[in-house]
Amino acid sequence: xxxxxxxxxxxxxxxLFGASASAAEPEVFATLAAFEEATGExxxxxxxxxxxxxxxxxxxxxPVEERISSEPLVLRPADAVGRYGGSLETIAVTATSxxxxxxxxxxxxxxxxxxxxxxxxxxxxxxxxxxxSDDLTVLTVELRAGVRWSDGAPxxxxxxxxxxxxxxxxxxxxxxVPVNWAPGGETVHVEKIDDYTVSFEFAVPHPTIVSAMGLxxxxxxxxxxxxxxxxxxxxxxxxxxxxxxxxxLFNYYYQIETNQVRRIEDYPALSAWVLxxxxxxxxxxxxxxxxxxxxxxxxxxPYIDEVIRTTVENDEVYMLKxxxxxxxxxxxxxQLQGYPVLRRNEESGGYRTMLWGSxxxxxxxxxxxxxxxxxxxxxxFNDLRFRxxxxxxxxxxxxxxxLYFGQAIPRQATALPITxxxxxxxxxxxxxxxxxxxxxxxxxMGLAWNSDGTxxxxxxxxxxxxxxxxxLLEGPKDRLTELVAEYWGNVGVLATPQSLERSLYQQRxxxxxxxxxxxxxxxxxxxxxxxxxxxYRPPWHNPLVxxxxxxxxxxxxxxxxxxxxxxxxxxxxxxxxxxxxQTGRGTEEYERLGREILTVNVExxxxxxxxxxxxxPVVKTLRLANMADEGIFGSDTAFFGPYLPxxxxxxx
Amino acid sequence: MARFVFRRLLxxxxxxxxxxxxxxxxxxxxxxxWLSTYVMQLAQSGTLVDQAELLAxxxxxxxxxxxxxxxxxxxxxxxxxxxxxxxxxxxxxRELIQERLLLTVFISFCSLIFSWVVAFPxxxxxxxxxxxxxxxxxxxxxFLGLSTPNFMIALVLMYVAMQHFGLSVGGLFSPEYVRAPxxxxxFFDMLKNLWLPVIIVGTSGTATLIRVLRNNLLDELxxxxxxxxxxxxxHAVRLTLKYPVRMALIPFVSVAGxxxxxxxxxxMITAVVLSLPTTGPLLLSALLAQDMYLAGxxxxxxxxxxxxxxxxxxxxxxxxxxxxxxE
Numbered sequence: 001x002x003x004x005x006x007x008x009x010x011x012x013x014x015x016l017f018g019a020s021a022s023a024a025e026p027e028v029f030a031t032l033a034a035f036e037e038a039t040g041e042x043x044x045x046x047x048x049x050x051x052x053x054x055x056x057x058x059x060x061x062x063p064v065e066e067r068i069s070s071e072p073l074v075l076r077p078a079d080a081v082g083r084y085g086g087s088l089e090t091i092a093v094t095a096t097s098x099x100x101x102x103x104x105x106x107x108x109x110x111x112x113x114x115x116x117x118x119x120x121x122x123x124x125x126x127x128x129x130x131x132x133s134d135d136l137t138v139l140t141v142e143l144r145a146g147v148r149w150s151d152g153a154p155x156x157x158x159x160x161x162x163x164x165x166x167x168x169x170x171x172x173x174x175x176x177v178p179v180n181w182a183p184g185g186e187t188v189h190v191e192k193i194d195d196y197t198v199s200f201e202f203a204v205p206h207p208t209i210v211s212a213m214g215l216x217x218x219x220x221x222x223x224x225x226x227x228x229x230x231x232x233x234x235x236x237x238x239x240x241x242x243x244x245x246x247x248x249l250f251n252y253y254y255q256i257e258t259n260q261v262r263r264i265e266d267y268p269a270l271s272a273w274v275l276x277x278x279x280x281x282x283x284x285x286x287x288x289x290x291x292x293x294x295x296x297x298x299x300x301x302p303y304i305d306e307v308i309r310t311t312v313e314n315d316e317v318y319m320l321k322x323x324x325x326x327x328x329x330x331x332x333x334x335q336l337q338g339y340p341v342l343r344r345n346e347e348s349g350g351y352r353t354m355l356w357g358s359x360x361x362x363x364x365x366x367x368x369x370x371x372x373x374x375x376x377x378x379x380x381f382n383d384l385r386f387r388x389x390x391x392x393x394x395x396x397x398x399x400x401x402x403l404y405f406g407q408a409i410p411r412q413a414t415a416l417p418i419t420x421x422x423x424x425x426x427x428x429x430x431x432x433x434x435x436x437x438x439x440x441x442x443x444x445m446g447l448a449w450n451s452d453g454t455x456x457x458x459x460x461x462x463x464x465x466x467x468x469x470x471x472l473l474e475g476p477k478d479r480l481t482e483l484v485a486e487y488w489g490n491v492g493v494l495a496t497p498q499s500l501e502r503s504l505y506q507q508r509x510x511x512x513x514x515x516x517x518x519x520x521x522x523x524x525x526x527x528x529x530x531x532x533x534x535x536y537r538p539p540w541h542n543p544l545v546x547x548x549x550x551x552x553x554x555x556x557x558x559x560x561x562x563x564x565x566x567x568x569x570x571x572x573x574x575x576x577x578x579x580x581x582q583t584g585r586g587t588e589e590y591e592r593l594g595r596e597i598l599t600v601n602v603e604x605x606x607x608x609x610x611x612x613x614x615x616x617p618v619v620k621t622l623r624l625a626n627m628a629d630e631g632i633f634g635s636d637t638a639f640f641g642p643y644l645p646x647x648x649x650x651x652x
Numbered sequence: 653m654a655r656f657v658f659r660r661l662l663x664x665x666x667x668x669x670x671x672x673x674x675x676x677x678x679x680x681x682x683x684x685x686w687l688s689t690y691v692m693q694l695a696q697s698g699t700l701v702d703q704a705e706l707l708a709x710x711x712x713x714x715x716x717x718x719x720x721x722x723x724x725x726x727x728x729x730x731x732x733x734x735x736x737x738x739x740x741x742x743x744x745x746r747e748l749i750q751e752r753l754l755l756t757v758f759i760s761f762c763s764l765i766f767s768w769v770v771a772f773p774x775x776x777x778x779x780x781x782x783x784x785x786x787x788x789x790x791x792x793x794x795f796l797g798l799s800t801p802n803f804m805i806a807l808v809l810m811y812v813a814m815q816h817f818g819l820s821v822g823g824l825f826s827p828e829y830v831r832a833p834x835x836x837x838x839f840f841d842m843l844k845n846l847w848l849p850v851i852i853v854g855t856s857g858t859a860t861l862i863r864v865l866r867n868n869l870l871d872e873l874x875x876x877x878x879x880x881x882x883x884x885x886x887h888a889v890r891l892t893l894k895y896p897v898r899m900a901l902i903p904f905v906s907v908a909g910x911x912x913x914x915x916x917x918x919x920m921i922t923a924v925v926l927s928l929p930t931t932g933p934l935l936l937s938a939l940l941a942q943d944m945y946l947a948g949x950x951x952x953x954x955x956x957x958x959x960x961x962x963x964x965x966x967x968x969x970x971x972x973x974x975x976x977x978x979e
Contacts, residue, residue, distance in 0.1 A: 089827075095937075096740045099697040175711055176704035212700075242734060242744065251712055252742060263742060280751050280929045281823055282830060310823075310830070312927040316807070317822035324814055326827060359698075473696050502692035503684030503942060522698040532700060542701060544691045635698030 024628065026644050027076040030124040031144070035074035035296070043074070043298040049084040049305065052289050061289055062152075068300055069292040070146035071128060075647050076296040078626040082303040082649025088624075089328045093318050095311045096261055101332050101640065102309035103261065106285045108641025109271040109293075110215045112141060117631055117642035119418065119525045122211055126155075126270060126292075136205035136584055139213075143196040148290040149268035153221045157198040162220035164190040166227055167254065172247040180212055190216075205582035208531040218254055219268035226250040272302040272646040283309040293646055303649035322619055325349035329640070331356070331618040331633050335475060336404060339617050350622050355407075355615035359634030361524040362609035363404075364480045365413035366390075366468065366516045367540045367548035371564055376458050377466070377515065380445070382567075387605040389441040391430040393491045396611050399483055403476055404614050413609030414602050415524045420586075421594035426602045431609065438491045449492055456492035465494035466515035471505045474520050480610060481518065509539070509546030517547045521612065528636040529594075530585060533577050536597050538570060540607055547607070573600050623650045653970075660963050667959055668952075672730070675951040676723050679944055685715060686739045689941045713739060726948065736945035738938070745949040749931060753916070755824070756923075756930035760915040762846065763854035771858045775865030779900075780892060782870060790862060797859030806852045806925040813848060820845075822927035849926055853919045865900060872896035898972070905968050909961030913954045 029035035036042050048056070048064040055061045092100030108114065112127040124130075129142045147155040167173050168181060168188075177187045184204035191199050200209065200216075224230040226237065228246045238249035253264060263278050272293070273285035285307040293301045310326075312318050318333045323345040334342070342353045368381035380386050396410030411427040447456045447464060456464045468485060470477045481497035488495040495516070500508070508514050522528070523535045534542050541547035543557070549570075554563025556574045566574075580593035601607065616633045628643045687706055694701040710716050714725070726736060735745035774794075778787040813819040820826050829841045872878065873896050881891050920932030927933070931950070938946040970976045 097693050097697075098699065099693070174704070174708060176707045178702040178704040180700075180702070242737075248712060255742070277831075279831075284831070312822045313924045313933045314927065316925070317810075317927040320810065320814055320821045324820065326820065471692070501682075503682060503688040506688040506692050507683040519695075542691075542695055544701060544703065544706065545695050 024078045026078045026626070026647050028123045028644075029074040029076070030128045031071040032074055032294075033071070039296075041296070043294070043296075045298055046294065047297075047299045049287060049300070051305065052287070052300075055289070064300055067148065067290045068294055069144055069148070071144045073124065073128075073144065073293045074296060075293055075301065075644065077647040078628065078644075080625065081295055081297050081299065082626060082647065084299075084303055084305070084649075086304050086623075086650035087306040087308055088304050088645075088648070089308050089310065089326060091310050091312055091318050091321050091327050091330060091333075093312060093315055093333050098261060099332060100261075100309060101327075101330055102283070102285070102307055104639040104641040105329075105645040106273045106275075106307055107269075107271050108638050109291075109646065110269065112143075112213055112215060113210055115211055115527060115637065115642060117628070117637055119527055119632065119636060123642075126215070130210060132207065132210065132584075136207045136582065137203070138199055138201045139206075139209055140193070140197065140199045143198070144292060145196050147270065147292045149219050149221075149270060150274040150288045150290055151222070151266070151268045152290060153219065153268065155217070155270060156195045157192045158195075159217040159220050160190065160198050161192050162223070163216050163218045164188075166229060167218060170229075170247075172228075172245070173250065173254075180209065181216075183209075205584075207584045208527075208581065211527050212531045215270070222268050223250065223254055226253060273307050281311050285309070291646070295647065302646035304645075307645075322351070323349055325351055325621065327351075327619065328621040328624055329619065329627070331616060331639070334617040334619065336407060336614050336617060337476060339405070342617055342619060351619050352622055354618045354620070354629055356618045356630065357632040358613050358616050359416065359522055359525065359528075359632060359636045360612050360614065361416055361521040362411065362413040362607075362612040363408065363475050363520055363614055364470075364477060364484075364518055364610045365521045365540075365547075365607040366484065366518050366610075367607050368466075368516050369512070369514055370538070370549040371512055371551045372515070373512065376460050376462075380447070380458065380464070383445055384604060385441040385445050387608060388430050389438040389491060390488060390493065391605055391608045392432065392434045392438040392441075393487045393493075394484060394608075394610060395433045395487055396431060397433065399480065400611050402483070403479055404611060408611040408614035410611050411609055411613070412602060412605075413521050413607035413612070415529065415598055416613070419524070419526050419529070419594075421591045421598065423595070423598075426598055429602050430605060435490060442491060442493075447492070454492075455489075455494050463494055464492065465496070468495055468497045468516045468518060469500050469505060469508065469514045470497065470518045471502050472499055473502075475614075477518065484610065506545055509541075509550065510544075512546075512550050514548075517541075519545075519547060521607070521609070522635055525636050526585065526594075530581065530590075533581065533597070535607075536601050537573050537577050538566065569600065569604065573597065576600070623652055625649055625651050657963070657967070660966070664959055664963075668955060671955040672727060672948075672952055673723065675955070676726065676948055677719070679939070679942070679947050679951070680719060682942060684942065686713075686942045686944060687715065690739075722944075726945065730949075730952065735949040738943050738946040740938070740941050740943045740946070745946050748934065748946065749949060749953065752929060752931045752934055755928075756919070756932070757915050759846065759849055759853065759928070759930060760919060763850045763857065763919070764911060764915075766850050766854040767858040767861055770854070771861035771865065775862045776869060776892070776897060778862070779866045779869035779873065791866075794859045794862045797855045798863070800855075801921075802852055802856055803921045803925045805855060806848075806922050809848055809852060810926060819848075824928060849919065849922060849928055852922050852926070861904075864903070868900035868903060869896055872899045902969070902973055905972050906965055908968060909963070909965030910958070912961030912964070913957040916957060917950075917954055 029038060032043060046064045046068060052061060056063055061067065090102040092102060094100065109125070111125055113130060114123045114125045116123055126144060126147065127141045128144045131140045143157065149155055168177060181188045183202055183206045186203035189201040193199060226234055226246065226249050228234045234246035238246045241249055243249045253267060255262060262275055265276055265278055267275065269288065272288055272291050274288045275283060276286045277284035287302055287305055291301060295301060312321065315333045319338055321327055322330045322334070323342065339353065346353060368387070370381055372378040372381060400406055400408050400410055410431060412429050412431045414426045415422045417427065442456060446459065449456055450463065458464050468481045470481050472478055478499060485495035485497050509517060519541055521535060523532055529536065538549040538552040539546040543553050551564035552566040552570055555565055576593055576596055580590065580597060583590045583593060618633055620627050625648065627648050631643060633639060687709060691701055714722070729736060737743065738745050738748055741748055774790045778790040781787055810821045814821045823830070824842050824845050826841050829838045832838050878896055881895065916931055917935060919930065920936060923930045923932035924936060935950045938950060
C-alpha cells in the first residue's frame with residue numbers, strides 16, 4: 001500500500017457510510033476547495049460578527065476575507081446555520097486546573113489534527129492534510145495557508161521550527177524531552193519543507209503521534225523577546241520581572257504545564273476564543289477575530305461572542321448554580337448520583353439534563369500489590385485463584401442498584417465495548433456473583449478459616465486482612481470500596497477501605513506500599529489506549545501514580561538494571577504492548593496484538609472490576625442549539641471539544 | 653508607655669523569624685510536594701502526564717533542593733517584600749493575597765460589628781434579669797448558635813436563599829454585576845448578598861460573646877461595691893453600665909487583639925461553602941495543594957497579625973484597666 005493520503009476523506013467517508021449517524025452531526029470539510037468539490041455548493045461572500053464588522057469599519061481590523069486564512073476550514077453546522085451573539089456561561093470548581101467545562105471548549109481548537117467524538121476517526125484542523133510514511137516513522141503535515149495568530153501575526157512552519165529548535169532542543173527549557181516526542185529514546189527530527197509543510201521523523205514507528213501531537217508550535221513573534229538566543233538581554237528582562245533566569249520568564253508565557261489554566265491575557269492563540277480578562281472569580285474568553293473556520297454559508301465562526309468561566313469553591317455550589325440555570329453548559333462536576341435533583345429543577349432552571357456515555361471501563365478497579373514487601377501477602381496476591389475468588393465475591397448487581405440506580409453495567413475491568421478488538425467474554429469473565437465458587441477457590445489455596453469461622457488465616461497463622469486505598473474523587477469511591485470490603489468479608493478476607501489524601505496516595509504508590517490500590521478505569525478505548533497503555537501493563541496506572549507492582553515497571557523501564565524481574569507472563573505483556581504501539585491502527589496486526597493485551601489482562605485478572613460505563617449527566621440550557629444530544633464525555637474525547645463548540649449558538 | 657511599645661516591637665523580630673522557620677517546616681511535613689498534588693490532579697481528569705514535564709517543573713521551581721536552602725532563598729526575598737510565585741496560579745503571592753484581602757477584612761469586620769451589636773444588649777440583659785423568660789430564651793438561642801457548625805447554617809441558608817428568594821448563590825455579586833465596574837448599584841448588589849456570610853460568620857461569635865458576657869457580669873453584680881452603690885441609691889442603668897459592665901469587659905479586651913488574624917482566616921469554612929472570593933478558600937487550597945510559597949506567605953501574614961494583635965490587646969488592656977502598669 002502506498003502512503004496514505006488523508007484529506008477531507010474522513011468527512012466524505014462519514015457522509016457516504018455513516019448511515020447510522022443521525023442528521024444532527026456537524027460535518028467537517030478540510031478546506032473551502034474540498035467543500036466546494038464535495039457538495040457542488042460555492043461560497044463567494046463571507047460574513048462576520050457585528051462587533052467585528054464595527055472594528056473593521058473603524059480600521060482596527062483587516063476585512064474578514066483576509067482574516068479567515070486563504071484556506072478556511074468549512075463546517076456544516078449540526079442542525080442549522082446559527083446567529084451571532086451571546087455569552088456562554090460555564091462554571092469551574094477549581095481556579096487553576098484544566099478540569100473545567102470551559103477549557104476544552106476554548107482550547108481544543110488549537111490542535112493540528114483532532115479526534116472525532118465517536119473516538120473512531122481523525123479530523124483535519126490546523127493541518128489541512130497529513131501523511132504518514134509506510135514504515136510509520138515520518139509524518140508530513142501540511143498546514144492551512146494564511147492562518148494568523150489571534151494578534152494577527154502569520155502562523156507558519158517557522159512557529160513549528162521555533163518550538164522544535166528553541167524549545168524542545170533547548171536544554172534549559174526542556175531538560176528531558178517528553179516520550180511522545182522521543183519514542184524509542186531518541187528525540188524527533190523536525191524539518192521545514194516550505195512555509196506550510198513540515199515533517200517529523202522518528203527513530204521507531206510512531207503511529208499514535210497523529211492524534212497525540214496537539215500543537216507542536218509556539219508564537220515565535222511573541223516569545224522571541226524572552227528567549228536568550230534571540231534577545232541577549234532576556235536575563236535582565238527576567239530579573240526586572242522578579243525571576244532568576246530567562247527561562248523562568250519564558251516558561252511563564254509558554255507554559256509547559258498542560259493541566260494548568262493560562263492566566264496571561266492576550267497571549268497569542270489559534271483557538272475560537274482567546275483569554276482576554278482574568279479576574280478573581282472569573283475568566284473571559286472573547287472571540288478570536290482571526291479564527292480560520294467558516295460555516296457552510298461563509299459566516300466566520302464562532303457564533304457565540306464569549307465564553308465565561310466562573311470559579312466556585314466546591315461541588316455543592318457548582319450543583320446549586322447549575323440547578324438555578326446559571327450555567328449554559330455543565331458536566332465536569334456532575335455525578336449520576338445527583339441526576340434526580342437535576343431533573344427536578346429542569347423547568348425552573350430552563351435547562352435539559354442528558355445522560356451521556358462514559359469512558360470508564362470500570363468506575364472502580366482494584367489492583368493488589370504484586371510486589372508487596374510482605375512475602376506472605378505477595379504470594380497470595382500472585383495466586384490467580386485469589387483474584388478469581390475476590391472477583392466472584394463481589395455482588396455487582398447490588399452495587400449497581402444501590403449506587404447507580406441500575407444505570408451502570410456490572411462488568412470486569414477491561415476496555416470499552418466500542419474498542420475494535422474487544423470481545424464480549426472479556427467483560428463477563430469472572431464477573432458473576434458466586435460465593436460458593438469463591439469460597440471453594442480460597443479453600444483450594446489452603447487459606448483456612450479461624451476457629452470461630454469469622455475470617456480466614458494466612459499460611460503463617462495471622463488473620464488474612466488487607467487495606468483498600470482510595471482517593472475520594474470521580475464518583476462515590478467511598479461507598480464503592482465499603483461495599484467491596486463487605487463482600488470480601490463474606491468470604492473470609494478482612495478488608496478495610498482507607499481514604500487517603502491525594503499526595504499521600506501518590507507517595508505510597510511510589511514507595512511500593514499498600515495492599516489493594518484503586519482508581520477509575522479510563523484510557524480504555526482504541527485511540528487513548530494505543531497512545532498510553534498504562535492501564536494494561538504494570539503498574540496498571542501511570543508509573544507516577546501506580547496501582548500495583550511498581551518494581552516490575554522499574555525493571556522494564558531500566559531494561560533490567562533496577563526493580564524486580566517480573567514473571568514470564570508480565571515480560572511477555574511488556575513486549576506485546578511495545579510492539580502494538582508501533583503498529584498502525586486499523587491493521588490486522590493491530591487488532592491481533594490489542595486483543596492479546598486485553599486477553600492477558602483479563603484472563604489473569606490483574607485488575608478486578610466492579611461496575612462500569614455509568615452514564616454521565618450533561619446539562620445544557622434550552623437556548624443552546626447545534627449542541628449534540630447524545631455523546632461520550634471524558635478525557636478520551638477531550639470532553640466538549642469534538643462537539644465543535646464554535647458552531648453552537650443561542651436561539652434567542 | 654513608649655518604651656514598653658518599643659521593647660515589645662523589638663521582641664517581634666525573633667518571634668517572627670522563629671515562626672517563619674517553623675511554618676516553613678510544617679508546610680513541607682506532609683508527604684509529597686506540590687508536584688505530587690499536580691500529578692494526581694492530572695490523573696483525576698485523565699490528562700497525560702510525563703516524567704519529562706515533571707522534571708522541567710521541578711527544575712523551574714527549584715524543588716529538588718534541600719529544605720534549608722529553599723528556606724533561605726525564600727526568606728531572603730520575603731525580607732525584600734517578594735513573597736515568591738505561587739506554583740498553582742503562576743502569579744506572585746503578594747498579588748494573589750492582596751486581591752482578596754480587602755473584601756475579606758470587610759466581611760469579617762461587618763460580622764464583628766454584627767456580633768457585638770447583637771451580643772452586648774442581650775448579654776447584659778440576661779445577666780441583669782437572670783432566670784427571667786428573656787434570659788432563658790437568649791440562653792437557648794445562644795446554645796443553639798454555639799453548637800451548630802457554621803458550614804451547616806451556611807448550607808441551609810444558601811438553599812433557602814436560592815429556592816425561596818431566588819438569590820444567586822456562591823460569590824458576592826449577582827450574575828449581572830459580576831463583571832460590572834464598581835458603582836453604587838454594584839455596591840448595593842454586594843450588600844444584598846453580604847448579609848448571608850455576615851450572619852453566618854457572626855452567629856457563633858455572637859453566641860460565645862453572650863455567654864461570656866453574661867457569666868462575667870453575674871460575677872461582678874454580686875460584688876460588694878455594686879451592693880454598696882445600689883444601697884446608696886445610684887441609678888440602676890448607670891450603675892450597671894459604668895462599673896460591672898466595664899469590669900466584665902476586661903477579659904474581652906485581653907483577647908480582642910486575637911480578632912486580627914481572625915479577620916483574615918476566621919471565615920474560612922463558611923467562605924469555602926459559600927464560594928466567597930476571600931482569603932479563606934485561597935489559604936485552604938494552598939495548604940491542600942502544598943503550594944509552598946503561597947501557604948508560607950499566608951501563615952507569615954497571620955503570624956504577624958497575631959503578634960501585632962496581642963500587642964494591641966496589651967495596650968488596650970492598660971487603658972481600660974488602670975490597675976495594670978507597664979512593668
